[in-house]
Amino acid sequence: MSFDLIIDWLQATLRWSAPLLLVSIGEVFAERSGIINMGIEGIMLSGALCGIAICYLTKSVTLAVLVTLLLGAVLGMGVAYLTVSRRTNQVVTGLMINMLALGATDLLFGLLSGSRHVRVATFPTLFPKSFHSIPVVGKILFQQPVSTWVAFILPFLAALVLYRTTWGLNVRSVGDNPQAAATAGLSVIKIKYQTVILSGIFAALGGCVLTLGEVGYFASGGMTGGRGFIVMAAVVVGGWDPLRTAAACIIFGAADAAQLRFQAVGSVIPYQFLQMLPYVITVISLTIMVKRSRVPKTWGAAYDPEDV
Template identity: 35%
Template sequence: MEVTALLVASTLRIAVPYVFAAVGGFYSERSGVVNIALEGMLLTGGFACVLAAWGAESAGVNGTAAAWLGVVAAAAAGTALGALHALLCVRYGADQIISGLGINLLAAGGTKFLLTLAFGSSANSSRIAGIPTWEIPWLSDWSVTRVLFCTPLVLLAGAVVVVSHLVSRRTPFGLRLHAVGEHPEAAHSLGIRVARLRWKGVMLSGALAALGGAWLALEQHQFTAGMSSGRGFIALAALIFGKWTPRGAALACLLFGFAEAVQIQLQGSRIGVPSQFLQMLPYVVTMIALAGVIGRSRPPAALGRALEP
């Protein structure tokens, strides 16, 4: 019983960055822009969060407030990267996959560059306080409810999924986003400003993915180089697996989080499977999930296609 509860709690924690990034990816890809750059946005978000939090702590701000400042900084940095991706893909009609790869390289190099400048190490930053879980009677006593209801960023992730689900189905913005991703020419002829909507989608996706990075950094109380370790790509796979909907993507993230949680538990239990094989698990599960869902998951029709000038 206790083991199951721990597994559930661990699944939830692991899924948080995936959920942020995958729902972020939803806004970009639904508008028709492939977003491989989620990986770099996660990484940059993590770094911006630690840098801002550490700066604020050094200036005498208390740890929790500094961490929240870090979360805001992460979102801002992610938005900036999103704007860069939009500039290249929407304004200049560049190849979206290559733009994403370029941004990932920029993020990987840039964070290490700044890490060395700010903290004098190309491996990790100084420690920051992070955001403590809330102490609420009853709820904070059991591991599952403690993660689910007492951890601010988990609540935020949940809220992002619910709001995105509603936005996608119920609001003019969400419906236009769908239209632009399916048939930009038709959307244009109806008076929707296609390019502007894509800019919004991609920037929003950057902000959300970066929140995932902030979570990673706050969990570890520091930034380590390359700490996103492929999570952005897995989040993208979760988005595809979830048929490009926020709800589906979030469920897929929970599945991938579960696979990783099982891996971590097995690693601790020494069952005789080499640890390297357990490390492969999330990546293999992602590949199998993608192969299994193809045909039943239809991408937005205009995904990857640049606008005609």
């Protein structure tokens, strides 16, 4: 338990929060418009594999990110078609998307490499090498990959868009009162599609950051480890507000980072208990925070345009 360890933990906290932050941005918008995209876990997993695969095949990180964004948009469109146009149950749809992604990523990863040992380059760091040796801040901030910086800036932008633009207002009104929004001339269906596609894009990006931002490999069989569900919990804990959700994500990220640090150092507590930590904290914080949250009025309900 030393100073170095704490620095190390802070650095890891920022890094492990980054994917959660990115995924949470899209999910906040989708849920604000009334649609719970429970498929983010599966979309994250697909994004994680897509990032690795494209990076492995083309050796270009930029191309990998672009293709991942496209994949996220397509999967988000699929979820939107089912939940918005077909009005399927949002929980069922999400769970099945997750199951589909779990199976499909395993299959595709098997095709990609027989040996299952694909290692690729990760995201570059934003600052030059000379910054890295600055004590404390150098390690915590300047050694972070680009993705971490992006992930920490985007929630502020998201809050700006949600509260200060017309589109943000439209999203909120569609989630709170779709009938009124439709009467005012908004296309409820269109806005719901936009937010769900957005959540797909960010979920895929988050998955990509999970693999390309940090580890540089893919492990089939659910390497996202329920992070999509942790983000969903963060959105509830954060009261559907981009910034407070981001804060919740950072707390969960910190638990994740602590778990890994303690495992490496070795402690009297069995490491399995540390592995439980992020999940236990998620459930506890949900329990504490749930009553204080203001739920979007038509959260999770199907919208029928013929309904008056």
